[in-house]
Amino acid sequence: MANTYSQCFYHFVFSTKERARFIFPDIEGRVWSYIGGIAKNHKMSAVQVGGIEDHIHALIMAKPSWAPSDIAKLMKGESSKWIHEEFDELRRFGWQDGYAVFTVSKSILPKVVDYIKDQRIHHSTKTFEEEYLELLQLHGVEYDERYLFG
Numbered sequence: 001m002a003n004t005y006s007q008c009f010y011h012f013v014f015s016t017k018e019r020a021r022f023i024f025p026d027i028e029g030r031v032w033s034y035i036g037g038i039a040k041n042h043k044m045s046a047v048q049v050g051g052i053e054d055h056i057h058a059l060i061m062a063k064p065s066w067a068p069s070d071i072a073k074l075m076k077g078e079s080s081k082w083i084h085e086e087f088d089e090l091r092r093f094g095w096q097d098g099y100a101v102f103t104v105s106k107s108i109l110p111k112v113v114d115y116i117k118d119q120r121i122h123h124s125t126k127t128f129e130e131e132y133l134e135l136l137q138l139h140g141v142e143y144d145e146r147y148l149f150g
Contacts, residue, residue, distance in 0.1 A: 011103075012060065059109070
């Protein structure tokens with residue numbers, strides 16, 4: 001076969017360090033846009049980025065040459081550096097060490113996009129920890145509770 005064709009969608013979820021509330025509504029639009037720009041600068045596409053004060057969801061389309069771990073490293077590293085430079089009051093900001101990532105079929109992209117857009121509503125009744133566990137269980141991801149939120 002002469003060419004390679006792909007369409008890989010990844011749903012990333014990660015929290016701020018110790019789930020500290022840093023990303024308030026007055027700056028969240030800028031943070032989500034910046035993360036979308038990170039994807040674009042690396043020839044990926046941010047389909048939807050969103051979250052609330054203590055965590056983020058990013059739906060990213062990337063070529064199969066991008067390992068999900070490298071995408072997470074870019075998003076977290078570049079956005080953290082920018083946040084520290086852009087917002088003096090967020091010098092203590094940091095992302096959690098780990099992350100969750102799930103592959104997404106194109107057929108359910110609209111549902112995932114809506115899910116990310118509705119984070120503020122969703123979290124009026126559910127904590128990040130509850131949501132994270134539900135996502136891991138929904139996708140059949142095995143985990144060790146000792147290290148889940150450390």
